[in-house]
Amino acid sequence: MSAAPAPPRPSAAADRRSWHRRAARPVSGWLVALLIVVVLHPWIPQSRWLLVHMVTLGLVTTSIMVWGQHFTEALLRTRLAEESRPRQVLRIRLLTTGVLVTIAGMLPSWPWLVVAGSLLVSGAMLWYAAALGAQVRAALPARFGVTVNGYIAAACLLPAGALLGAVMAFSPGEPWQGRLLLAHELVNVLGFVGLTVTATLLTLWPTVLRTRIPERAVPRARLALVGMPVGAVGAAAGALLGAPPMGCAFLLLHLGSFLAVAATLVQAARQSRRQHHRSLVPLFPVLSIAAGVVWFVLAQIALLGMWWASADEQLVSTLVAADVQRLTVPLVAGFLLQVLLGAMSHLLPVTMGGGPRATTAGLALMSRGAVPRVVAYNLALAVLVLADLPGESAGALLSALTLGTLDPADAGSLTRVLVSLVAFAALLGFVVTMMLAVRSSVRLRRAASSEAPTGAADGAAPEGPTIASPTGGTTADGPAPDVASPAVASPAAASPAPAAGSMDRRALTGVLVGAGSVLAAGAFGASLDRSRGSVPAAGTGGAGGWSVAPTGRTTTLDLSMVDMRFVPDVLEVPAGDVVVITLRNDDPYDVHDLVLADGTASGRLQPGETVTVETGVITHDLEGWCSIVGHRAMGMVMRVRAVGADGAAGAEEPAQTAHSSGVDELTRVPLDLQAAPGPQHPVRDATLPEAAGPEQRVRLEITETAAEIAPGVTMDAMTFGGTVVGPVLRSELGARLTVDLVNSGSMGHSLDLHAGRVSPDAVMRTIPPGESLEYSITTDHAGVWLYHCSTMPMTVHLAAGMVGALIVPPAGLAAADREYVLVQSDHYLVPAGAPGYDEAMHEGAHPVSPAKISAERPDATVFNGHANQYVHSPLTARVGERVRLWVLAAGPSRGISFHVVGGVFDTVFKEGEYLLRPENENGGGSQALDLAAAQGGFVELVFEEPGTYTAVNHSFADMERGARALITVTA
Known part of the structure; x- marks a missing residue:
């Protein structure tokens, strides 16, 4: 009995297709996921970040790893053994895991998980670079080996970009957020992706066009592939150093290097157009790749102009994060996505196999x-x-x-x-x-399999990649097929070009x-x-709908911004004129801008800056305002009055509802106070700091960040030292305290130390972004003193987190076994979907609501910057210990009736004086310490039984908004 014949061994081409199918599965998965997120993004936190990184880290980086390996084998004329394919797939899976971990850390703002994800991504890319380097060393010299070297250099840039992104996950304030974001985009998009794409287009572009690159262009391309990474790294260094001239010079080097390659690509396209092709060149990859290249050039030119124009001595920065984000759509959606889809539309059909007929059909589809x-x-x-x-x-x-x-x-x-x-x-x-x-x-x-004899089902593909240099060899159709191209269809199979x-x-x-x-x-x-x-309704003069014809004239007016006012606050313009406003920020300290109801905006102006703002034809009255948080509520509004436009008086009313989704700004933001604080929120240590001696110097850095104030609820916060409620300061009677205030925010801020007796004119002045001041006081009086930002509108700055406590213990204060500090603050948030929600400085964070502050409708009342953090991480004590609780009502509006459930205070100190001492002659005790906004004091008590005691604001509405802490007492 004869043995059954062995099954035929798969051909090399079939092996390659099998590997491509396994390796490219994550790319297909990312593409499907991207389409789903595009549909669902309004309900996803951090959706902008997610969409961008699903394209860049998911689609683009995975595709680079898959096709970079493919092109390397093609260009070096080698084919790795099939035993190496599982390692390549494992490398891609490591990359995918790293991207998923990064996303899992970024969406809920867990920065250390983002760091872990970036390390996995970096490890995968360095492994990929090392693998390509090993293949280069093992291969014979190749004309386009420079392309593979470009892949290696690009892959080594991504870990640097990943490091910058991981640092940004910790939400540093300006100017560092803008510097890091700019450097991150320069290294990742212009360096890693830009270099990889450019190196690939040197071979893929002539392949798609069925032509070849002129021999004389190869040396120029080699130089360009060196200039691009040097330019990207140098520009990133200029961003981090805050040096626009340096950054722009290196950006010009990068742009010039890329344009040198682009000129070669244009030459190849013109050459292809002059040639006769037996079948039509596939159009989508040509158009999509060309459009992506144009967006890349335009984005670099725009960045160059923005960067140079935005150099600001006061901010000590280059571009702030909001400026850099303007380039996201051109770079990601315009450049990256189009080049990727164009390349895949050519590569997928030629790697699926099936012979010339199947490939031609796939390219056409x-x-x-x-x-x-x-x-x-x-x-x-x-x-x-x-x-x-x-x-x-x-x-x-x-x-x-x-x-x-x-x-x-x-x-x-x-x-x-x-x-x-x-x-x-x-x-x-x-x-x-x-x-x-x-x-x-x-x-x-x-x-084909059913018709062809065994072994010929795949068009008799030879063992190993079918390669021809982009600079040599021709077929009946002109140039030889380039990397990844199958044999060109035979004359019998080719369809005539239309x-x-x-x-x-x-x-x-x-x-x-x-x-x-x-x-x-x-x-x-x-x-x-x-x-x-x-x-506004087109061609109308307001609510009455009267037509206003353009006059063809232009009216030029001056407008100043100073002391929370526009001067003048009414600009009269003949109806039908175009208005050009020369806008000046004459405020010596604060940042302002102008936004008109028709969408015209000036951008933020630092003190002393001037800009020209041009509107369209004025057909009706237009309201304008400063969009800096709280400034509009302070009365910083103006109006452009259309003189001669009948019915214009009511036209501004619809504009005030612009972009509103119907959510009332006074709607309360729901809080889940049963949930634990998010992992990104470290529980604040409530312990009173140790004494610092007779001389103390403290650095308070002002930053603006997204901070969690309740489980799952983040606020667009302004902070002293990076936390809602600044650090607790301690000084002694008669000691000297010096505060170095540094404004690293994006608007003007200041400091008011209630414990000092100093003229406010100098030390309490508002300082612009990038400036600092020295503020010295002598702490001559005991108490729990408030410090806060005193820049108008103060309620907004305080509600955004710019409060803190300075504790000066009274003379002869007896020792206590435990001392804790509880600073109460109230916070007012714009609900999702309400007007102003989209103006947050940080995506997913709630801006502060001036309307709620005015209506005294807080969303959260919290201890030490977070609702109920001490419910899930209680304060501790032992039976018989004397516990001292320092309490401050920081406001901006709410006071406190401080009470400990199950405890009686035998000592009460309020606003510089004892109200109750132990063993007083009346045998009295206290149940609550009542403090108005900006008042402070302390209470003492001794717990006689073990148990869980609750410290609350006995104004229970505030307690139910988060002003609650547990004290666990053990035997």
Whole structure:
């Protein structure tokens, strides 16, 4: 009985396809997850960060690792043994794990988990770089080995970028947040991704175009691939050092190096157009990659201009985080995503195999509807980017791109949503065409397998990669197929290219369809925005709807900002004129800006700065205000009055509801006070600090950060020292206390030490960002003293966390066994969806609500900066110990009736004097210490039984908002 024949051994091509399928699974997973998050992002915390990093870390970095290995083998003309494939897949899985860990740490703001994720990502990339280096050393010299060296250099840059991102997870204040974010983007996007993409395009681009790079361009490309990483690293160093000239010089080096390669790519495209191809060059990869390259160049030019213009001596910075984030859409959605999808639309069909017929069919399917998809996507991105940019130039360009159908004043929230949906539909088109291509490939491979003899099912692919240099060799179709290309279809299989006139008509039709979809969505959205009052009705003079014709004239007016006022606060303009406002910040200390109800914005101005703000045609009255938190509530508003526009008086009312989703600002933010504080919130040590001696110097750094004030609820906080409620300071009677106040925030701040007797004019003045002052007092009087920011509006700055306690013990104070400090503060938050919520400095954080402060409707009343933190981490004592509790009502508005459930105070000290001492002649005791806002004192008690005692604000409404602490007493 003969043995059954052994199954045929899979061909090398089949092995490669099997590896690609396993390695590319995470890429498909990230793409599907990205589409899901795009749909659900309004309900996901940190959604902007998540979308950006799903593209950059998930899609792009994983694709680089997969295809970088593929191109390395192709360019070096080697093929690794199949035994090495599991290690490569393991490396990709390590990267995926690192990205998931990073996301798991970032969404709930667990910085140490973000650090762990960044270490995993860095380890995977360094492993990848080492593997490529080993392949270079083992291979013979190759003409385009410089591309592989570019991959290695780029992979070594990512750990540096990951380190910068991990540091940002700890939310450092400005100027460091902006410096780190800028350096992070320079290293990761311009360095890691930019260098990898550029090195790949040197071989992929001629492959897609079925042409070759001229021999003389290769040395220039080698130099460019050296200049780009040097430029990216140097620019990142300039960002970290706060040195715009240095950073801009290195950014120019990077841009110039990339343009040198781009010129070569343009030359290859022109060469391909002059050649005759037996079948049509796949259009989507060409258009998508080209569009991505254009966005990359434009983003670098924009960054160069922003960086140079934003150099600010007072902020001691370059760009703040909000400025850098303007580049996110151009770099991520414009450059990275388009280049990735364009490359995948070419690489996926040629790696799925099935022979020339299947590959040709797959390429054609991936390019189905290429022109309308690419045009719609890029025009939608341009509309979204330009609609958010201030200035006349951005408005004029937006109007030109949309053929006069849309300007920034028309682009309300619904307009943006509808235009974004068009861009999303274009992205979804890639997924649809990919599924069609996969189905076609499977069908044709099965057909080929049933027709071909054994061993020829895959088009008789040779063992090892089929490679031809981009600079050498030709076939009947012109140049030889480049890296990752299959053999070009035989003449019998090739379909003839359509006539040029037919192609031009198809392309024109595609342009009209793509552009028309965006213009229609924009026009429909603008009409909906106007109908619901989000933007002024076009061509009307206000509520009465009277038409106002443009006059063609321009009115230029001066406007000053000083002392929380616009001067003048009414600008009269003939209806129909265009207004140019010369805006000056004449406030010597504070930062201000101007926002008009039609969306025109000046951007933030440091003291002494001037900017020109241009509006569109004035057809009705417009309200304007300063958007710095609390400044509008302080009365920093103005109005542009349209003289001669009938019915204009009521026109400003709809504008005040702009972008409102119907949520009342006074709606309380729900708190889950049964939950434990988040892991990112370390429980504050309530123990009284030790005495510091007769001379003490303290550094208080002002920062602005997102801080948790209740489980799962973060506030856009302004802080002394990085925490809501600043550090507890201690001084002794007659001692000298010197505070070095450093403003590392983005607006003016100050300090008021209630324990000092000094003239407020100098030491309590508001200092601009980047400045510092020295504030010295002698602590001559005992008490629990409040310190706080005294910059107007004070209620906003205090409610944002800028309060703290200075304790000066009275003379002869007896020792206590335990001493704790409890500072009560009240906080007022803008609820999600209410007007002003989207103006938070930190994504996902609640801004402070001036309306709630005015209405005295706090969301949380807390001890030491966090609601109920001492419920889950109680204070401790032992039976018979004397416990002293120092208490301060920091406000800004609420006092306290401090009580310990189950305890009686035998000592009460309030505002510099004892109200009760132990063993007093009346045998009296105290149940509560009553303190108004800004008052302090201490109480003492001795616990006689073990148990759990509760310290509360006996104004129970405040207790139920978080003013509660447990004291665990043991025997």
